Amino acid sequence: MPWVYTARHRHHDPQVELDTSALASPREVPARIDAIAAALLADEGRTFGAEAQAPTDHGLAPITAVHDPDLVTFLADAWQRYQREVRPVREVVPDVFAMAGLRRGMPATAPPAAVAAQLGWWCFETTTPLVAGTYDAARAAVDVALTAADEVLGGNPLAYAAGRPPGHHATRSLYGGYCFFNNAAVAAAYAAALTDGPVSVLDVDYHHGNGTQEVFYERGDVQVVSLHGDPRRAYPFHTGFADEVGGGRGRGTNHNYPLPAGLTDEGYLQALGEALAAIDRFAPGLIVLSLGVDTAATDPLGDLGLTTAGFHAMGALIAQCGLPLIVVQEGGYDLSRIGADTAAVLRGLRGAAETAHTPEPSAGPPPLG
Ligand SMILES: [Zn+2]
Numbered sequence: 001m002p003w004v005y006t007a008r009h010r011h012h013d014p015q016v017e018l019d020t021s022a023l024a025s026p027r028e029v030p031a032r033i034d035a036i037a038a039a040l041l042a043d044e045g046r047t048f049g050a051e052a053q054a055p056t057d058h059g060l061a062p063i064t065a066v067h068d069p070d071l072v073t074f075l076a077d078a079w080q081r082y083q084r085e086v087r088p089v090r091e092v093v094p095d096v097f098a099m100a101g102l103r104r105g106m107p108a109t110a111p112p113a114a115v116a117a118q119l120g121w122w123c124f125e126t127t128t129p130l131v132a133g134t135y136d137a138a139r140a141a142v143d144v145a146l147t148a149a150d151e152v153l154g155g156n157p158l159a160y161a162a163g164r165p166p167g168h169h170a171t172r173s174l175y176g177g178y179c180f181f182n183n184a185a186v187a188a189a190y191a192a193a194l195t196d197g198p199v200s201v202l203d204v205d206y207h208h209g210n211g212t213q214e215v216f217y218e219r220g221d222v223q224v225v226s227l228h229g230d231p232r233r234a235y236p237f238h239t240g241f242a243d244e245v246g247g248g249r250g251r252g253t254n255h256n257y258p259l260p261a262g263l264t265d266e267g268y269l270q271a272l273g274e275a276l277a278a279i280d281r282f283a284p285g286l287i288v289l290s291l292g293v294d295t296a297a298t299d300p301l302g303d304l305g306l307t308t309a310g311f312h313a314m315g316a317l318i319a320q321c322g323l324p325l326i327v328v329q330e331g332g333y334d335l336s337r338i339g340a341d342t343a344a345v346l347r348g349l350r351g352a353a354e355t356a357h358t359p360e361p362s363a364g365p366p367p368l369g
Helices: 007-011 030-042 069-085 115-122 134-153 183-195 210-216 265-282 308-319 338-350
Strands: 017-019 022-024 158-161 199-203 222-229 254-259 286-291 325-329
Touching: 007 030, 007 134, 030 338, 069 115, 069 134, 134 158, 134 183, 134 325, 158 338, 183 199, 183 210, 183 222, 183 286, 183 325, 199 210, 199 265, 210 222, 210 254, 222 265, 254 265, 265 308, 286 338, 308 338, 325 338
Parallel strands: 158 325, 199 222, 199 286, 222 254, 286 325
Antiparallel strands: 017 022
C-alpha cells in the first residue's frame, strides 16, 4: 500500500493553545504523525510500502478550487504580518470574531484590512494557533493528500496520506479546529474533476467534519457521509445534526450519523454499516476516507469506546464496498495508540490480518527518515 509523508508537517508546532477556558499544551502535535509513520515502518513493507513517498507540489489551483483565494492569501503571511502590526508572539490567535449578530440590519462591510481584525474574519475559534511554519505545513498536508489521490487515480486501489495539520473542520472561507486547508475536500474535489464522476467522502473522525460538509453541501457530485459524536455534546457543536441533508443540487447527498457517548465496537460498526449503505446507493467511483482515530476508547478528546480490533473491523467493513480509497489522516490524540489504531484500519482496508505482522519487541525503534 503506498503511503505519503513529509517531515514538513513538523513546521506547524504550536506550544500553547486556548482550549476549554484554559491555556493548554496542544493536542495536535508533530508526534502524532511521527507515531503513525513509525507504526507503518515497523511493518517492514509487508502491508505498507517499506518507505513513504514524498509528496509532489500541486500548486495552489486545487486549493482555490475548494477554498476562498483570499483565505489562502491571508494564511500565507498572517503570522509574519501579526509580528509587524501587533507584537512579536510565537502563537497567533484571534480575539474578536466577525459574528453575524454584531451587524444585524446594517450594511454589509468589506473584509477588514488590519491583521488583528482579519483573524476573526477568517477563523471561527481559538484552538488553532498560527505559528511561523503553519502555512508551509498546511500546504504540504494538501500535497500529501493529492499525491495519495494521484496513486489511486493512477489505478492503485488504496493509498494513505499521512499528513497534518488535519483538514475536515476548515470550510471554504474559515480555518479552525486544528485545520487550515481541508485536505480531504481538496482531494475529493480534485478526484471528482479528474474522473468526471461521483465521489463519496466518508468521515469517521470522532468530530463532525463541518468543513467538508460545508464545501460540498450544495454540490450533487460529491456525497459527504459522517459518523461522529452527537453535536449536542461534541465539538464543533453547531453542525453535524441528522437533518442536515444537503441543499440545492446537493439535496439528499449529505448524511450525518450523530453517535451516543460510550458507543463500543459493535454499535459503531452497525452505524457504519448504515453509512456504507448510503454510499452504496450513491454509487461513487471512489471514496475519500477522512480517517480520525479519536473514536478510540482512550482518546482524550473523544468519548466513544473503539478498540484496536474494532478499528481493524472498521477497515474490513469499508473494504467490502470494493471501491478505490484515498485515505486522509484527520484526528487521533492518544499518542500511545494512534499508530496501532491507524495501522489496524489500513490493514483492515487492505484485507491483511491485524495480528499477523506485530513486530518483535526486540526489533528496536524503527528508522525514521
Ligand atoms: Zn477529531
